Amino acid sequence: MKWSLNELTKKKQINFTEKLDLREELRSRSAEILDCQPVETTGQITYDNGLFYLDYQLKAVLSLPSSRSLKPVEYVMEVAVNEIFASEEKIKEDQDLLENDMIINLDKDLIDLDESVTDNILLEIPLQILGENEEDEALPAGKFWSVLTEEDYQKQQEEKKVEKKSPFSDLDGLFD
Template identity: 75%
Template sequence: MKWSLNELTKKKQISFNEKLNLRDDLLKRSQEILDCQPIEVKGEIAYDDDLFYLDYQIKTVLTLPSSRSLKPVEYPIDLLVNEIFATEESLRGNQELLDNDLIIILDKDLISLDESITDNLLLEIPLQIFAEDEEAEELPAGKFWSVLSEEDYAKQQEEKLEEKKSPFDALNGLFD
């Protein structure tokens, strides 16, 4: 879905409620995404005072590889998006607006909903995702090694610091 800036300045506000299939675009832009169900999008785009306001909600399910086993994991997304667009000419005299708000400067006379959705979904991909059975599973370990979670590692480091805080630490091993 795309709107020309001319159309938006005339109509002032356009509401939309669509079901989009952006699977191919998402797969091209990210190797992490294995699949994407159809995307439900509901919102509006409005024009006011040389600014274009795009507000919408995304609902979809991405299939991503597990961080541990690479098994496919379904990751539901329910996201509210608020973006403000402006042309370069309209912002020339208003540097304060640029400094205070995150405004996307348009490089063409179109606003593309598909591009916005794709960008925002890619930003929502988590760094780690686990399958349900993997979350409860113990981390791998060997005879003299083990994998620690970040929390366990932080606890281990705190315990080492607490041990060293004792004033008698220097005397340890003195009479061995």
């Protein structure tokens, strides 16, 4: 869905509820997205004093590879988005806008909802995704190695600090 700036300046506010099929766009921009169901969006776009405000909620269900097993995991994402757009003329006219607020510069006479939703979905994909059973499974380990979670690693580092406070800690490993 796209809105022309002329249309927005005349109507001042447009409410929308859309289902967007962004599967191909998302998959082309991110190799880790295996699949995407249609994205539900509900919100409004308003015009006020040279600025365009795009506020909406999006709900997406993505199929992403698990961080451990690479098996597909369904990830449900709900995001509230608030964006402010301004034309180049408005930004040139009022430089304080750029310095004080995060304003998106419009390089064309359109505001594209598909583009905004795609960008915000890509920004919200977490670094670690685990399936239901994977959270409870033990991490892999070998004879002289093991995988640690970040919390376990922090605990291990703190235990080492406590052990080093002993006056005899320098003698550790002397007779190995």
